[in-house]
Amino acid sequence: MILEVLEFFFLVLTAVMIAYLFRHYIFTISVLRALKKSHIERQASSFLPNVSILIPASNEEKVIGRLLQRITNFTYPKEKLQVIVIDDASNDRTGEIADDYKNMYPFVEVVHRSANVGRKGKASAMNHGFKSVKNDIVLCFDADYYPQNDIVEKLIQVFDDPKVGAVQGRVVVLNEPQNLITRIVALERTGGYRVDQEARNMLDLITQFGGTLP
Numbered sequence: 636m637i638l639e640v641l642e643f644f645f646l647v648l649t650a651v652m653i654a655y656l657f658r659h660y661i662f663t664i665s666v667l668r669a670l671k672k673s674h675i676e677r678q679a680s681s682f683l684p685n686v687s688i689l690i691p692a693s694n695e696e697k698v699i700g701r702l703l704q705r706i707t708n709f710t711y712p713k714e715k716l717q718v719i720v721i722d723d724a725s726n727d728r729t730g731e732i733a734d735d736y737k738n739m740y741p742f743v744e745v746v747h748r749s750a751n752v753g754r755k756g757k758a759s760a761m762n763h764g765f766k767s768v769k770n771d772i773v774l775c776f777d778a779d780y781y782p783q784n785d786i787v788e789k790l791i792q793v794f795d796d797p798k799v800g801a802v803q804g805r806v807v808v809l810n811e812p813q814n815l816i817t818r819i820v821a822l823e824r825t826g827g828y829r830v831d832q833e834a835r836n837m838l839d840l841i842t843q844f845g846g847t848l849p
Contacts, residue, residue, distance in 0.1 A: 662834030682795040685770040689809035691760035693723035711787040721764040724753025777847035804848030
C-alpha cells in the first residue's frame with residue numbers, strides 16, 4: 636500500500652514538473668520570436684511628468700544611505716521628484732539617516748511609523764506612504780536597491796501612452812560575477828524578468844508586478 640502511494644505521488648510530481656517545463660518552453664519561444672521580429676529603441680522623450688518614489692524601509696541602516704545618495708545623482712529633474720522614505724518602526728539608524736537626507740534635499744520626505752502601527756509588512760508600509768503621494772506616477776524602490784542614474788526616465792517614458800497603467804522594471808544582480816551563487820541568482824533574475832514577465836505580457840496572461848521597480 637505504501638509503495639502504491641509513493642508511486643502515485645511520484646507520478647503526480649513528475650507530471651507537474653513536465654507541465655512546468657512545457658510552460659517555460661512556450662514562454663521562452665514566445666520571447667525569442669518577439670526578439671527576432673524587431674528591436675525598437677525609444678527616442679529621447681520630452682515627457683517629464685512629476686514622479687513620486689516610495690521607499691519602505693525597516694532596519695535598513697546599512698543600505699538606505701547608499702540608495703538616497705544614488706537618488707541625489709539621478710539625471711531626472713529634481714524639482715519633478717518626490718521621494719518618500721517610510722521608516723517602518725526601525726530600531727536602528729534608518730530613520731536618522733533618512734532624516735539627514737530630508738534636511739539636505741527638499742525633494743526627500745520621511746514618514747516615521749511607530750512600533751504600534753508599523754512592522755506589519757511591506758504592503759502596510761506602502762499603503763501608509765501612499766497617503767503622502769502627490770503625483771500620478773509612483774515608483775517603488777526597495778531600500779537595498781541600487782538604481783541606474785537614468786532609471787526614472789527609462790521607467791516613465793512608456794506612460795506617455797494613455798493605455799499604459801503600470802510598468803515593471805528589470806532588476807539585475809549588482810555583484811553577478813563574484814561567485815557561483817551570485818551567477819545563479821542572476822540567472823534566476825534573468826529568467827524571471829526577461830522570459831517569464833515578457834512572455835506573460837505577450838501572451839495576454841496575468842502579469843506580475845512586485846518587488847522593487849513596479
